Amino acid sequence: MSLAIDGCVVEPIIGLEVHLQLATRTKMFCGCALEFAAPPNSRVCPVCLGLPGALPVVNSHAVELAVRTGLAMHCRIARVTRWDRKSYYYPDLPKNYQISQYDQPICGPGHFELPFGGHIRKIRIRRAHLEEDAGKNIHPGDGITAVDLNRAGAPLLEIVTEPDLRSADEAKEFAEQLRRLAAYLGVSEANMMKGQMRFEPNINLRIRKAEAVFVTPIVEVKNLNSFRSLHGAIEYEVQRQFDEWRETGRTTAVGNKSNRGWDDVGMRTLPQREKEEADQYRYFPDPDLPVVKLDPAWVEHLAEELPEMPIPRTERFTCEYKLPVRDAPALVDDRATADLLDHAAEAGADKATLGKHFLGCWSKLANERGVTVAGLGLPPTAFGELAELAHRGVVSATAAAQIAGEIVRCWEAERRTAKPEALAETMGLVQNRDEGQILEWVEQALAANSKAIADSRENPKKAAAICGFLAGQVMKLSAGRADPKRTRELIAQRLESV
Amino acid sequence: MGSTWTTAAEIRTRVVGGESSATDICGQSLARIDAGDSEIRAFLEVTREHATLRARALDADRAAGGPLGLLAGVPLAVKDNICTRFARTTCASQALAEYRPPFDAAVIERAERAGAVIVGKTNLDEFAMGSSTEYGAFGLSRNPWNLECVPGGSSGGSAAAVAAGFVPVALGSDTGGSVRQPAAFCGVVGLKPTYGRVSRFGLVAYGSSLDQVGTMARTVGDAAALLEVIAGPDPRDSTCLTDPMVDLGSRLSDAALADAARKLRIGIPREFFGAGLDPEVEQAVRGAIAVYQRLGAALIDVSLPSMPHAVAVYYLIATAECSSNLARFDGVHYGHRTSRPPQPRANPTEHLYSASRAEGFGAEAKRRIILGTFALSAGYADKYYGKALQVRRLLNREMQDVLSRVDVLIGPTTPTAAFRIGEKSANPLQIYLADTYTIVANLCGVPAISIPCGFARCGLPIGMQLMAPHLGEPALVQAARLYERETDWHNCHPPAFQ
Ligand SMILES: [Zn+2]
Numbered sequence: 001m002s003l004a005i006d007g008c009v010v011e012p013i014i015g016l017e018v019h020l021q022l023a024t025r026t027k028m029f030c031g032c033a034l035e036f037a038a039p040p041n042s043r044v045c046p047v048c049l050g051l052p053g054a055l056p057v058v059n060s061h062a063v064e065l066a067v068r069t070g071l072a073m074h075c076r077i078a079r080v081t082r083w084d085r086k087s088y089y090y091p092d093l094p095k096n097y098q099i100s101q102y103d104q105p106i107c108g109p110g111h112f113e114l115p116f117g118g119h120i121r122k123i124r125i126r127r128a129h130l131e132e133d134a135g136k137n138i139h140p141g142d143g144i145t146a147v148d149l150n151r152a153g154a155p156l157l158e159i160v161t162e163p164d165l166r167s168a169d170e171a172k173e174f175a176e177q178l179r180r181l182a183a184y185l186g187v188s189e190a191n192m193m194k195g196q197m198r199f200e201p202n203i204n205l206r207i208r209k210a211e212a213v214f215v216t217p218i219v220e221v222k223n224l225n226s227f228r229s230l231h232g233a234i235e236y237e238v239q240r241q242f243d244e245w246r247e248t249g250r251t252t253a254v255g256n257k258s259n260r261g262w263d264d265v266g267m268r269t270l271p272q273r274e275k276e277e278a279d280q281y282r283y284f285p286d287p288d289l290p291v292v293k294l295d296p297a298w299v300e301h302l303a304e305e306l307p308e309m310p311i312p313r314t315e316r317f318t319c320e321y322k323l324p325v326r327d328a329p330a331l332v333d334d335r336a337t338a339d340l341l342d343h344a345a346e347a348g349a350d351k352a353t354l355g356k357h358f359l360g361c362w363s364k365l366a367n368e369r370g371v372t373v374a375g376l377g378l379p380p381t382a383f384g385e386l387a388e389l390a391h392r393g394v395v396s397a398t399a400a401a402q403i404a405g406e407i408v409r410c411w412e413a414e415r416r417t418a419k420p421e422a423l424a425e426t427m428g429l430v431q432n433r434d435e436g437q438i439l440e441w442v443e444q445a446l447a448a449n450s451k452a453i454a455d456s457r458e459n460p461k462k463a464a465a466i467c468g469f470l471a472g473q474v475m476k477l478s479a480g481r482a483d484p485k486r487t488r489e490l491i492a493q494r495l496e497s498v
Numbered sequence: 499m500g501s502t503w504t505t506a507a508e509i510r511t512r513v514v515g516g517e518s519s520a521t522d523i524c525g526q527s528l529a530r531i532d533a534g535d536s537e538i539r540a541f542l543e544v545t546r547e548h549a550t551l552r553a554r555a556l557d558a559d560r561a562a563g564g565p566l567g568l569l570a571g572v573p574l575a576v577k578d579n580i581c582t583r584f585a586r587t588t589c590a591s592q593a594l595a596e597y598r599p600p601f602d603a604a605v606i607e608r609a610e611r612a613g614a615v616i617v618g619k620t621n622l623d624e625f626a627m628g629s630s631t632e633y634g635a636f637g638l639s640r641n642p643w644n645l646e647c648v649p650g651g652s653s654g655g656s657a658a659a660v661a662a663g664f665v666p667v668a669l670g671s672d673t674g675g676s677v678r679q680p681a682a683f684c685g686v687v688g689l690k691p692t693y694g695r696v697s698r699f700g701l702v703a704y705g706s707s708l709d710q711v712g713t714m715a716r717t718v719g720d721a722a723a724l725l726e727v728i729a730g731p732d733p734r735d736s737t738c739l740t741d742p743m744v745d746l747g748s749r750l751s752d753a754a755l756a757d758a759a760r761k762l763r764i765g766i767p768r769e770f771f772g773a774g775l776d777p778e779v780e781q782a783v784r785g786a787i788a789v790y791q792r793l794g795a796a797l798i799d800v801s802l803p804s805m806p807h808a809v810a811v812y813y814l815i816a817t818a819e820c821s822s823n824l825a826r827f828d829g830v831h832y833g834h835r836t837s838r839p840p841q842p843r844a845n846p847t848e849h850l851y852s853a854s855r856a857e858g859f860g861a862e863a864k865r866r867i868i869l870g871t872f873a874l875s876a877g878y879a880d881k882y883y884g885k886a887l888q889v890r891r892l893l894n895r896e897m898q899d900v901l902s903r904v905d906v907l908i909g910p911t912t913p914t915a916a917f918r919i920g921e922k923s924a925n926p927l928q929i930y931l932a933d934t935y936t937i938v939a940n941l942c943g944v945p946a947i948s949i950p951c952g953f954a955r956c957g958l959p960i961g962m963q964l965m966a967p968h969l970g971e972p973a974l975v976q977a978a979r980l981y982e983r984e985t986d987w988h989n990c991h992p993p994a995f996q
Contacts, residue, residue, distance in 0.1 A: 046601055050826045052594070052702040053581040053603060055735050085822050087874075089851055096825035145847070147830070282874035284883060287706035287819055289736050 002166075005242055009208040012238050013215075014171050014201055015126075015163035018178060019156050020188045021133065021196035022065045028132045028155035029056030029099060036194045040138075040148040048132075048153035050094030055288050058083075062155040063292060064302070065187040066106045066130050069157055071303045072185055073125045075110030079296065081130075083289040087282040091147050092135040100158075102283040104291075105129035112161075114177055115311060116170050123174055124162035131156050151195075157187075163202065168234035172227050175199060177311065184310050184335055192226055199224040203237045204252060207245060216241045217250060218257040221269055232267045240269065313338065321345075321355030331358065336374035340383070349384035350391035357387055361401040365408050379417055382407055386420040394421075396484060399429035431483045435490075438474070438482050442490050445473040456495060467491050502530060502663035503991060506572040506720040509666060510613075513560065513571035520560075520571030524553035524615050527573035531617065531664045534995060539639045540649075540659040541575070544618040548584045549573070552615045567612030568727050574609055575659040575668035578619040579626050580711065581700040582606055589702050590634030591624045593827040593834045593858030603700020604735070605669060605711050605728040612727040617665060620655030624860045625824065626671055626704045628652050629679055629929050632919060633862045640919070641684060642992040643958050647916040650680030653714065657684040660714050662995045667724045668714045673705045674812055675911070675936025677712030678948035682911035682961025685950045685990065687978070689713045689721040692969050693943030694739035696725070697732030703823040705816035706737075708940040718949060718982050722746040722975040729971075741969060749976045759793035759980050763904040766797060769805040770909030770935055782952030782960040783910045789984050790908070800900045800907070804893045805938060809930055811893070812937040814873045814886035821870030824863065829854025865926065890941050897942040901967040906977045908964055909935055911948040915958035935963060945971050947978050950987035959987075 002011045026033060030047035046054035070077050084102035107128035114121045135152035137145050159178070165171045179197055182188040190197045201221050207214040219241065221233040237260075244250065260269040308316075314332045317323050321341065323331060332338050341358055345351050358373060362383065366373045386407070390400040403423045410418040424430050432438060446453060449470065456466040467488060474487045512518040528546055535541055556571055576582065579589045581599035583606075588594045602610075610616065623633040631639040631654025639654045641647040642662040649658040653670025657680035660668050670677040672690040681688025690712040701711055713724040729743035748754060766787065771780060791797055828851050829835035836857055840849035859867070873882040900907065913932055922929050939946035944965055951962040966974035982988055 046599075049831065051599065051601075051832070052587070052589070052597075052826070053599065053601075053698075053700040055699055055737075057734065057736050087822060087825060089825070089828065091830050091847060094826060094831055096828060097822055143846075280876055282822070282871065282876075282879070284818060284822070284874055284879070287737070288703075 003238075007209065008242075010238070010242055011206040011208075012166055012168075012234065013163045013204050013206055014165035014167075014234060016161045016165060016171060016174065017200040017202070018159040018175065019198040019200075020069070020159060020182055020190060022062050022155040022157055023186060023188050024059055024061045024065065024155050026059060027153035028059050028062055028130065029153055032153065034154055035150070038150055040146070041150065043150040044152070048094070049149060056099060056286075058289060058292060059155060062130060063106065063294075066128065066157050067294065067299060067302055068185055068306065069159075069182065069187045070107030070110065070128055071299070071306055072181055072309060073107070073110040073112050073128070073159070075125055075128060076108035077294060077299050078104060078106050078108060080104065080291050080293050081106040082291045083286040084283045085286050090134065091145060092137045092149070092152065094135070094149060094152060098132060098134065099286055099289070100131035101129035106292075106294075112174070112178070113311065114170070114174050116173050121164075121170070123164045126160045126162050128157055128159040131158060168231045168238070171201060171234055172231040175227055175230055180310050180333060184307065184333070195225055197225070199230045201230060201234055203234055203241070205238065205241050205245070207242070214245060215252045216245050217252045219269070220257065220259050221262055222259055222272060224262055229262050229264055233262050233269055236268050307335070317341075317355070320351050321358075322352040323355050323359065327359055334372050334374070337372050340374045340380055343380035344383035344387070347381060347384040349387040353387040353391040354383060357383065357390070357400065357404070361404040364401075365404060376408060376411070378407065378411055382417055382420065389420050389424060393431060393483060393485065395424050395429050396431060396480060398480065399424065399427075399431075402427065402429060428479070428481065430481065432478060432481045435486070438478075438487055439490055441474045441477045441482060442470070442487065442494060444477055445470050446494060449473065453495065463495065467495065502995065503716065503989075504666065505717050506569060506666040506715065506723060507717075509572050510566075510568065510570050513556070514566050516560070518571070520553040520556040520613075520615060521550070523571050524549050524573055524617065527617050527665055530662075531659075534662050535664065537640060537645060538642055538658050538662055539637055540620050540655040540662065540664060541618040542578050542588060542590065542621050542634075542636055542655070543585050545582075545585045545616055549615050549617045552610065556613055556615070568723055569609060569667075570613035572614050572667060573617045573665045574614040574724075575618055575620050575656050575665045576606065576616055577622055577626075577653050577656050577668070577670045579622060579671055579702040579704075580605060580669060581702065582616070582619065585619050587619070587702065588636070589625045590622045590636055591827075591858060591860070591863065592635045593855075595635070595834060597833055599700070601700065604697035604732050606700065608728045608730075609669070609724070614667075614727070620653070620659055620668065622655055623652035624863050625702065625820070626652040626673055626676055627820065627862050627866050629675070629933060630917070630919075630922070631655060631680070632923055633860055635860055638919060641916050641958070642995055643685060644916070644956070645994075646918055647958065648683065648919055650683030650912075650916060652676040652680075653688075653712070654680045656714050657681050657686055657688065660684070660686045660716060661992060663991065666715060667720050669724070669728070670712050670714050671701055671704075672710055672712040672940065673708045673816060674933050674940050677714060678911050678936050678946060678961070678963060679933070681714055681948045682950075682959070682963075683916035685959030685961075685987070685992075687715050687718055687721045687950070687988070688948045688961075689725055689975070690939060690946050691725055691729060691971060692739070692945045693940075694737050695729045695743070695945070695969070695971065697730075697735040697738045699732055699734040699738075703819070705819040706823060707819060708812075708816055710940075717988055718947070718975055718979045719747070719750050721947070722750060722971075725971065739969075744972055746972060746975050749972045750979045755976065755980060755983065758976055759790070759795050762790065762793075762795035762906070762977060762980070764790055764795050764797050764977070765800040765900055765904035765907045767800050767802050767805070767900070767907055767909060769802050774913050774931070774934075775910060776914040776954075778954045779910050779912070779914060779960050783908070783962045786951045786962050786981055787908060789981055793980060793984065798904055800904065802893065802896050802900060802938065804889060804896055805934070807889050808893060808938050808941060809934055811886045811889045812933070812941060813869065813930055814882050815890065815941075817866045817870030818873045818883050819870065821867045821874065824859070824867055827855065827858055829858070834858040862926070893938065894942050897938070897944060898967075901944070901965075901970075905973050906964045906966050906970075908962065911935060911961035911963040915954040915956070915960055939965050944968055945974050947974055949978050949982060950990070951981070951985070952987065953990075959990075
């Protein structure tokens with residue numbers, strides 16, 4: 001997406017590095033628990049403290065989660081993946097090197113299909129690799145720096161895209177969809193507040209002025225931990241780089257990539273002191289860790305186990321269950337409920353009715369209890385049978401909601417799954433389709449409202465409204481049991497014949 | 499009552515049979531250390547209290563009829579780069595002068611479980627970097643055969659403690675010959691196992707892909723018994739092999755040795771007998787070869803053409819790994835921290851790092867850290883570190899090829915007998931070159947043993963070296979014992995300690 005600024009066509013070129021903390025129980029290379037907001041330095045051991053003589057041991061669950069994420073992004077999964085040491089000095093990095101992956105990452109090239117601006121944009125994934133997180137430097141004041149190493153050694157998956165994103169909006173949308181994917185796969189809580197997802201966009205501009213093309217130096221904005229800051233940093237950089245280019249004419253060259261930090265209050269990027277030259281990390285294979293060989297059969301098995309991804313599933317739900325586009329994503333993101341909906345439909349119930357019930361009566365009952373629909377604990381058959389009852393016209397929509405309420409009550413009170421059909425009977429909610437009986441109610445309603453009939457004759461425009469009013473009267477007389485469709489037909493016939 | 503020269507095997511027999519108590523044996527060992535170590539300075543710390551308590555506990559166990567391990571009541575000295583909960587682990591460095599690990603190394607757990615009584619931590623070259631035990635921060639150790647000479651290194655303290663009769667067995671670590679070379683200089687047996695045979699958990703790393711804990715004793719049988727105890731799989735070290743350790747003792751019985759010699763094929767690599775080899779050493783080793791020939795072994799001339807590059811390869815790989823392994827000693831989390839305030843405009847964190855490290859490390863450690871950092875630097879990594887890995891692979895292929903045709907290789911352990919204190923400290927390169935014969939085994943990960951094979955005219959002992967294929971410890975100790983059985987060198991002791 002290009003912008004026109006002062007006679008120039010400006011195209012932002014954006015690549016994203018995303019750090020995702022994986023949802024393992026323990027750290028990447030030791031048995032310490034991953035626990036947010038535990039007392040400082042209470043979740044540490046010789047390994048994550050980097051004590052002399054301690055050795056790392058790979059958390060195989062982290063490897064599995066990385067493979068699942070890679071598969072979901074259509075990445076080539078390595079047969080053999082290796083660990084490398086990345087050296088730099090920082091107080092929150094106890095060994096002064098980070099165990100990461102350099103030239104044999106666990107996930108190779110892949111792509112992510114992003115619906116954006118009415119198109120499907122294919123964002124290429126360059127790689128995704130595993131590494132350990134650093135701890136946290138804390139500045140309690142008085143010029144003191146304290147270090148909390150509870151987070152040191154947390155498993156991170158660093159996902160690197162190709163520079164395929166073209167605007168702040170698109171980058172933000174990609175980040176949000178990636179977060180959705182991670183949550184969906186259960187590979188990460190991806191809780192932004194806990195710092196479980198962090199972004200580092202690489203940004204520069206391709207500027208066309210008349211016939212000439214200029215490319216500005218790449219800037220990497222470090223450590224953004226909200227969608228808002230990601231969006232803000234890109235927007236700011238686009239303007240800043242354009243202004244800088246106009247002022248200095250500086251374009252990209254080897255070695256003029258720079259890092260900037262983000263000022264969340266001032267909503268601007270600031271130059272950052274370089275920790276170490278990027279090419280001075282002195283990567284080399286970690287001699288403490290043998291290579292990891294990934295069995296292709298196991299990878300294949302994980303691929304088969306992958307769930308339907310949120311984006312295509314949302315699309316399917318809007319088609320099959322006729323869910324409103326506005327409501328579908330939320331239902332899909334609640335994976336257990338979405339699965340329940342699919343299970344209920346598998347039994348053969350009408351999908352549109354099921355969709356309506358899930359967003360309607362079932363959601364209401366769940367909300368009242370502070371749970372999701374799946375959290376109600378009912379078997380899929382309960383949902384399917386009720387939908388069928390409503391779809392066949394055996395009960396009205398209002399009656400279906402009442403029955404749903406009773407099903408939940410039975411379940412909660414007696415741990416018994418009540419049959420919707422039986423409930424409809426006992427609750428007297430089965431719709432009456434006895435023509436004679438309905439006609440009798442219609443006659444009663446007409447008799448009691450002769451003025452209305454006179455009105456309808458005088459003003460044909462009002463006929464529909466009067467018909468609806470009379471149907472309501474019939475419902476009252478029948479205590480809601482008269483088949484509404486048949487009732488309306490009979491009323492219409494009667495009005496015409498008068 | 500045991501004498502100074504009682505073997506570990508004899509001690510165990512006596513303790514098990516009730517002829518001696520562990521407490522008495524321990525007391526005698528401590529008394530010998532008290533009497534003799536003021537001259538030798540083999541120990542950095544004598545763990546008197548811990549040893550006494552352990553010995554008493556063992557005696558109580560025996561009295562209660564509890565099972566007794568392979569090292570019941572055997573006094574053991576431990577190189578001070580192996581972590582012990584009960585004593586400081588200094589690595590002979592100011593950086594860890596007061597460091598007390600919160601855990602025991604795997605080898606400590608296993609040795610103590612087998613009944614060993616650890617009497618102290620022995621001196622070394624700082625962080626095991628050196629071949630003379632002159633480069634420790636807390637003073638040098640002396641050779642029991644000649645107090646003006648070095649005991650070799652870096653496990654010089656352990657070798658001297660065994661040679662002087664303070665203990666029958668000791669643990670060392672061998673990265674490029676640090677167990678075998680001091681064993682040769684002090685006239686004792688030094689056994690470096692297959693890489694991965696012994697867990698490195700709790701061994702402070704120098705060159706992680708080369709480091710291996712080794713055993714030292716006055717007899718092949720004792721060195722083998724100690725190895726049997728400490729070897730075996732350990733999930734805490736990912737490079738530790740899963741192959742279970744085999745019973746070495748049974749390979750050393752007279753019955754097992756009966757016709758072993760006639761089946762033995764011994765390879766003589768021509769590169770072990772080239773320029774720089776002292777004629778006296780060559781003569782002693784040729785004499786040993788003659789003994790094997792007399793016993794009926796087949797002698798085969800072989801070649802390791804890449805061996806002349808071994809020293810260069812070793813010093814690139816070992817220093818590259820050590821530059822990374824030693825990065826953690828920065829004064830931030832533990833160990834020595836500078837007390838000097840930073841210069842007014844200096845970055846306080848950088849000052850903390852550089853001053854703590856400048857004060858913490860000695861000259862040799864600094865030399866190797868700088869060399870290794872250079873070897874891994876951008877623009878040089880491929881040329882130096884990468885090339886070294888290539889040659890290492892080549893050497894491995896040559897070694898595999900040679901060892902597929904013979905059972906063991908034979909050669910000198912060192913080109914000369916022990917040198918005088920201070921003689922080579924001005925010329926580190928000369929010391930590096932003297933490691934030629936031993937580093938091959940580390941680069942190839944194969945097991946090797948040094949055993950005494952004679953004396954130089956000056957009265958200093960000479961060692962010869964045997965190497966075997968991966969996991970070939972049974973054949974290795976058997977071949978060593980065949981020679982030991984035919985000779986009396988292991989019964990020669992330093993005159994001053996008779
Ligand atoms: Zn830990």
